Amino acid sequence: MAMTSRVSIFPSNLHLLLLVTVSWLFSFVNASNSTTIYDELKAKGLPVGLLPKGITRYEINDSSGEFEVWMEEPCNAKFENEVHYDPNIKGTLGYGRIGELSGMSAQELFLWFPVKGIRVDLPSSGLIHFDVGVADKQFSLSLFEDPPDCNPQVKNAGSDDILRAVW
Numbered sequence: 001m002a003m004t005s006r007v008s009i010f011p012s013n014l015h016l017l018l019l020v021t022v023s024w025l026f027s028f029v030n031a032s033n034s035t036t037i038y039d040e041l042k043a044k045g046l047p048v049g050l051l052p053k054g055i056t057r058y059e060i061n062d063s064s065g066e067f068e069v070w071m072e073e074p075c076n077a078k079f080e081n082e083v084h085y086d087p088n089i090k091g092t093l094g095y096g097r098i099g100e101l102s103g104m105s106a107q108e109l110f111l112w113f114p115v116k117g118i119r120v121d122l123p124s125s126g127l128i129h130f131d132v133g134v135a136d137k138q139f140s141l142s143l144f145e146d147p148p149d150c151n152p153q154v155k156n157a158g159s160d161d162i163l164r165a166v167w
């Protein structure tokens with residue numbers, strides 16, 4: 001009898017140990033309480049879909065709003081227009097707006113235009129404005145509800161030359 005119970009106690013202790021370890025790991029993950037760049041956008045009244053899935057790291061200066069995000073590789077997402085994201089995107093986050101943006105460009109008539117700023121109307125008009133230098137492009141906010149899938153892609157070679165000619 002005693003022999004049997006000793007044998008059965010060992011595996012159940014092991015089980016318990018595993019449970020304790022797993023829950024400890026989970027509590028560690030929760031305690032880190034990591035906010036994401038999407039949370040930061042939401043907190044500023046901006047749609048989370050402005051930035052694609054696949055962001056591996058971000059930094060933000062809470063006092064100036066300067067932020068930086070990193071991805072594994074450049075990629076393209078399709079909204080109404082194709083949007084290109086560099087693996088490193090920087091900008092300044094303010095309420096309802098992103099200024100001094102770099103690392104993001106939008107395609108228009110086969111040309112790529114750097115998106116220099118983004119803003120939403122306050123109160124909301126349901127529109128979002130992309131400052132592409134030559135013009136203010138308006139899109140429906142509803143296009144940016146969720147972070148889009150982003151397909152690894154390098155911008156077409158030569159597009160920067162065309163862009164320079166346009167400027």
Ligand SMILES: *[C@@H]1O[C@H](CO)[C@@H](O)[C@H](O)[C@H]1NC(C)=O
Nearest residue numbers: 030031032033034035036039
């Ligand atoms: C988690 O983050 C939120 C938002 O920054 C903060 O308000 C809250 O106090 C944090 N919780 C813990 C346990 O750190």
Ligand SMILES: *[C@@H]1O[C@H](CO)[C@@H](O)[C@H](O)[C@H]1NC(C)=O
Nearest residue numbers: 059060061062063064065066
């Ligand atoms: C954050 O921004 C403030 C105000 O512009 C600046 O004084 C400070 O040096 C910045 N902090 C970092 C870590 O860059």
